[in-house]
Structures are given as structure tokens and as C-alpha cells.
Amino acid sequence: MTTPFESHSGPGRGLTRELIEIVFPMFEQASAGAIAVDKDSRITWINSRYAKLLGLTDTHGVIGRPVLSVIPHSRMPEVVDSGRPLLLDIMEYHSQQLVVTRLPFFNDEGQISGAVAFVLFDDLQPLTPLVSKYRSLHKDLLAAKRALAKTGRSTRYQLGDFIGASPSVLEVKRRTRLAAGREIPVLLLGETGTGKEVLAQSLHALSARMEGPFVGVNVAAIPENLLEAEFFGVAPGAFTGADKRMREGKFQRAQGGTLFLDEVGDMPLGLQAKLLRALQEREIEPLGSNQIIPIDVRVIAATSRDLTAMVADGSFRSDLYYRLNVLEIQIPPLRERPADIGILCEFLLEDICSGHERTEITDAAVKLLSQHSWPGNVRELRNVLERAFTMSEGAEVLDIATLHRVLPEAVLPIAQGVEPQRADVEHLLPVSPSNDTLPTQGVVRPLAEVLAQAEAEAIRAALAQCQNNRSQAARLLGISRSVFYDKLARLTCLS
Numbered sequence: 001m002t003t004p005f006e007s008h009s010g011p012g013r014g015l016t017r018e019l020i021e022i023v024f025p026m027f028e029q030a031s032a033g034a035i036a037v038d039k040d041s042r043i044t045w046i047n048s049r050y051a052k053l054l055g056l057t058d059t060h061g062v063i064g065r066p067v068l069s070v071i072p073h074s075r076m077p078e079v080v081d082s083g084r085p086l087l088l089d090i091m092e093y094h095s096q097q098l099v100v101t102r103l104p105f106f107n108d109e110g111q112i113s114g115a116v117a118f119v120l121f122d123d124l125q126p127l128t129p130l131v132s133k134y135r136s137l138h139k140d141l142l143a144a145k146r147a148l149a150k151t152g153r154s155t156r157y158q159l160g161d162f163i164g165a166s167p168s169v170l171e172v173k174r175r176t177r178l179a180a181g182r183e184i185p186v187l188l189l190g191e192t193g194t195g196k197e198v199l200a201q202s203l204h205a206l207s208a209r210m211e212g213p214f215v216g217v218n219v220a221a222i223p224e225n226l227l228e229a230e231f232f233g234v235a236p237g238a239f240t241g242a243d244k245r246m247r248e249g250k251f252q253r254a255q256g257g258t259l260f261l262d263e264v265g266d267m268p269l270g271l272q273a274k275l276l277r278a279l280q281e282r283e284i285e286p287l288g289s290n291q292i293i294p295i296d297v298r299v300i301a302a303t304s305r306d307l308t309a310m311v312a313d314g315s316f317r318s319d320l321y322y323r324l325n326v327l328e329i330q331i332p333p334l335r336e337r338p339a340d341i342g343i344l345c346e347f348l349l350e351d352i353c354s355g356h357e358r359t360e361i362t363d364a365a366v367k368l369l370s371q372h373s374w375p376g377n378v379r380e381l382r383n384v385l386e387r388a389f390t391m392s393e394g395a396e397v398l399d400i401a402t403l404h405r406v407l408p409e410a411v412l413p414i415a416q417g418v419e420p421q422r423a424d425v426e427h428l429l430p431v432s433p434s435n436d437t438l439p440t441q442g443v444v445r446p447l448a449e450v451l452a453q454a455e456a457e458a459i460r461a462a463l464a465q466c467q468n469n470r471s472q473a474a475r476l477l478g479i480s481r482s483v484f485y486d487k488l489a490r491l492t493c494l495s
Ligand SMILES: Nc1ncnc2c1ncn2[C@@H]1O[C@H](COP(=O)(O)OP(=O)(O)OP(=O)(O)O)[C@@H](O)[C@H]1O
Pocket: 161, 162, 163, 164, 190, 191, 192, 193, 194, 195, 196, 197, 198, 199, 262, 304, 378, 379, 382
């Protein structure tokens, strides 16, 4: 028979031709598959049993291809690089676990020529004790990784956490899955609270970078003079008072993973130029250093602002816009998908009530909520439900009467126009026998509530006047950008 070693003969270091010729046919026959690669880890030979095991239909088509492109978890490159065998290893291939042995081989001069691998077992039955130990360790490792993800720079959300069944949400999910399979920049567009961060995290968790870090940076929340350091890091002793150690920037922290640039529309022009350079060159230079650091980061950007209008008026660079916007995902505001409010209430209440008795919401109450315009979108809905849950002291059922009792009028502007349904009337009776107990105009409200409402209105008006430009809105209100953002984020009920 022919072997993959025909051209490598003579006494060299490691396996000699004579030895190979004795050993190889026995291993090849006894194993569940065999493969050989050259010194560049490209496949030079594969037997039909291994091809079948891997599910390859075109055995010849893989000859010459890098082994990792055919068997992603192969450690053949390691054997070729080190010249050392890996006598026993368990390799994952799709859902199979294969026990493999890998041996390097050498030419006459003792230089590495390639490596050969044998699948010793494709059925792990004979190795049950060893394998069950391996599986249990593997399970522990996955659990540890998940726990770490919750505390570290990894993601909290999966695509299943992005709730909604309306056609526009299904399209958002379809595009997210599409984007996850490709290494392309993605731009998420949507009003505040529509779930841009939820989606960015889900995309990362679905992508090939899922094991890498997910690092988010909110451009609007960082004072302008600190932005560059936040992005690119600071060299040791770069300026007076600077740290003696290197301070990593977000790009460095996101190495091998995903960098989420939230509110990218709020980025000053100077930094836009630097970001563009970093993305084009795939390298950064920390502040105060002349050291160039290569970066391997996928960027997902998001904004609630109209970037095309900003490009037109020159406040956002068109070259950066096109660089970031290879695939655009437009997330619809909640008011355009009122049909999703019911399912969102279900999901959000489940989360809000965790650890308490479950609170249900009636259909009529959902209908009432559907008539609000939800400028703060799902975040606002969550806050409203949280408030309703707390103020009603964990009521078993949120019905129209309860909502009227505990929510500010601005959230329920047209309450009188909503006919209570039978279920609501039933829930309503024990609580309040008539609509007379519902709050009416002119009732004195707590000062904190009045102030919060005035603040919310001022913020909304400022945002409207500045077309959602948060920096300008903050200036208009006479507060700093970070204080402004903080208030925006904490705005409960936006009323
Ligand atoms: N479709 C959704 N399904 C479930 N929860 C959602 C959805 N959209 C948003 N949320 C919830 O709303 C809140 C705000 O979401 P997120 O921070 O992702 O919004 P955002 O668009 O990034 O907001 P901003 O622009 O203000 O940063 C979070 O609590 C998130 O869990």
C-alpha cells in the first residue's frame, strides 16, 4: 500500500522510513481513521475511513487545504510546530469526541516534514470511565465559564431575551443572526430603550467571538476630554499624574472579542478621525506612547440619532459612517409595535417578580398601556411595571384600577376612553367598587414626583429641540453630559 511518507526516507531524527513502514500499515488498519499533513499543516493525505467519519463527501477536495479549515479543533499544527507527538488526546468534532494520537515525522536532515494522526477510537464505550471524567470536567468548565461571564466582560443577554413577535422584531432577529455569522461591522439604530445593548450582546454571544470579551462603551456618558484615553489607553507616565502602569483602553480590553460603541453619534469629530484610523489600520497607539498595538476587535456601533442627517451637516464623518454601517439593523420604537406590549409585559413581570409571588396583568390593562406613546420604549415599560409592582405591594393582578392607582397620569393619558373588560371589572370590585376612587386632576402629589416629572419633561423637550443630540441637550439644560446621561438613564416612567 502507499503511505503518506513515500518521499521521506533515510535515517533522520524521530521516525525513520523503516520504522514508519512497519508501524504505519498496522495503525492505519486498526484505527478508525488516519490523516497526514505537511510542514505547513496542509492536508497531504487522508484515508477513506477518516473522511467518512468527518462526513467529507469530496476526499480529494481537502488535499492541500489547511487542516484547521477542515478539522477546526485539530492540534496537528501544534505537533508540526513543536516536533513533539501528542500521544493521547480527545478531540471534539461537531458533537463527536474522538480519541486521537498525533506523531510528527522528519526528513533526512532531521527537519520536520509533517505529521500523521490516527483516530484510535470513534466510539468511546471502551473508555467509559476516562470519558465520564472528561465529560464531567468539561461540564464544570462550561459552568465556570458561564459564571465568569456574568461577572466579567462577557454578555448577559442572548437573542431569546430580545422579546417581540411583530414582523419588524422578527426582521431584527433575522438580521442579527445574519450579522453574527460574519465578521462585518454592524450599526444598530433605534431610540433610547429599544434594546440596542441587548441586541449587541446577543450578536456577540452568537458570533465566533463568543468566548472573547464583550466590552461596551457609552460615548455620550464619558466627558469629552477623557474619551481618547478611554478608547486607546494611556502609556505609563504619559502625563503628570498619570498611572505608573499602562492603563488599558477599551480596544485593548476587547481584544479577541467585540467592542460595542453605544451612542456613537455623540463622538466628537477629532475622535472620529482616530477611530476611523484604528479601524482601517487595525492598530492603535495608546496616549503618550509611540508603541503600536495591533487590534483584533469586532465593532458594533449604535445610536439613537439620525446619522445620515449628521453626515449631511458635517457633524459625522461620512467615511466613518460607511465603515461602521456595513450592515444596518433598525430597531422599531415600541409605539410602532403595540402588539408586542402584552408579551413584553409577561416577560418583564416574570423578571421583576423573581423571588416573589408572580404578578399577572389583565388584557385590558395591557390595552391601556398600549395607548401610551412610550418615548422611553422598553426601558420605560420596564420602569412602569416595576413601579406598578412596587406601589401595589406585589398585587396578584395588575388591572386597570391598580394601574390608575399607582401610575402617573402621563402614562395613562386616555384612561377614561378604555372600556374595562370583564376580567378587569372582577378584579376591580374588591379593590375599589367604583371609578370614583381613581385619581383625578388637581390631587396634590408628592413633591418628589412633581419634580421628577418636571425634570423628565425638561429633558424630553431639550432632546426634541436638539434632534436627540445629547451633548447639545445637556448644554441647553446647563448640566454636564455625564449628569445628563445619568438622569436620562434613571428617568423612571418619563412622566
Ligand atoms: N426587545 C426587548 N426585550 C426585552 N427587554 C428589552 C427589549 N428591549 C429593551 N429591553 C430592556 O430595556 C432596557 C433597555 O435596553 P437597552 O439598554 O438595550 O436599550 P438601548 O437601546 O441600548 O438604550 P440607550 O440608547 O438608552 O442606551 C433593558 O432593561 C433591556 O433589558
